[in-house]
Amino acid sequence: MRIDLRYTEIGARRFSEAKGRININNNSTITSVDLVDDKVSIEFLFTSSYEPNVGEIRIKGNILVSDSKENIERTIKEWGRSGRKNLPADIAEDIHNAIISNCIMETVILAREIQLPSPVPVPKVSMKDRERSREGTESYIR
Numbered sequence: 001m002r003i004d005l006r007y008t009e010i011g012a013r014r015f016s017e018a019k020g021r022i023n024i025n026n027n028s029t030i031t032s033v034d035l036v037d038d039k040v041s042i043e044f045l046f047t048s049s050y051e052p053n054v055g056e057i058r059i060k061g062n063i064l065v066s067d068s069k070e071n072i073e074r075t076i077k078e079w080g081r082s083g084r085k086n087l088p089a090d091i092a093e094d095i096h097n098a099i100i101s102n103c104i105m106e107t108v109i110l111a112r113e114i115q116l117p118s119p120v121p122v123p124k125v126s127m128k129d130r131e132r133s134r135e136g137t138e139s140y141i142r
Contacts, residue, residue, distance in 0.1 A: 001091075002066040003098045009060040012110040015053050023051045024119050026107070028099040030087065033079040040065040040075050042095060046103035048111070048119040055116045057107045063095060 025048070032043040041064055048057040065075070071091065078088050087095065107119045 001071070001094060003094065004064045004066075005061060005098055005102050006063075007059055007061045007106070009058070010106065010110070011059075012055070012057045012114050012116075014055040014114045014116055016055075018050070018054050018115075018117055022054055022117055024117065025049045025051065026100070026104065026119055028096050028103070030092075030095065033075065033084070033087065035072070035076050036064070038066075038069075038072065040067070040072055044095075044099050046099055046107075048107045050116055055114065057110050057116075057119070059103045059106060061099075061103075063098065065091075065095070067091075 027047050027049070029045045029047075030042055031045055032041075034041045041062060044061055044063065046059040046061070050056065065072070067075075071088075074088055075091050078086060086092070104120060111118055
């Protein structure tokens with residue numbers, strides 16, 4: 001399976017200052033699925049919502065999926081059969097992982113630009129833990 005992802009719209013809004021505890025919900029939604037030139041064209045929306053009413057980042061895009069004829073037919077058939085709500089589980093997993101892994105990087109940058117907290121945890125350095133881990137290891141080569 002080959003996945004080509006392109007953004008069609010990117011928006012970030014901060015409604016208020018980030019104070020206290022903020023919940024950040026990241027969500028990917030498939031909005032449409034069509035057959036285009038022996039490929040599956042998938043429209044999606046990725047959102048990072050900051051609650052309570054602090055801000056929102058939205059990314060719309062398109063994915064073109066090249067795959068075997070069988071998988072393409074199965075994808076189109078399942079989308080239609082489910083009332084335009086579902087893809088086959090194995091394909092949906094790959095598609096949502098592609099959306100999230102690409103969009104989450106964009107949302108980190110956009111959040112920084114409009115001064116919202118990062119939508120994913122940022123690693124922290126602690127020098128206290130490092131000093132404790134060295135105790136009793138004077139003979140080790142470092």
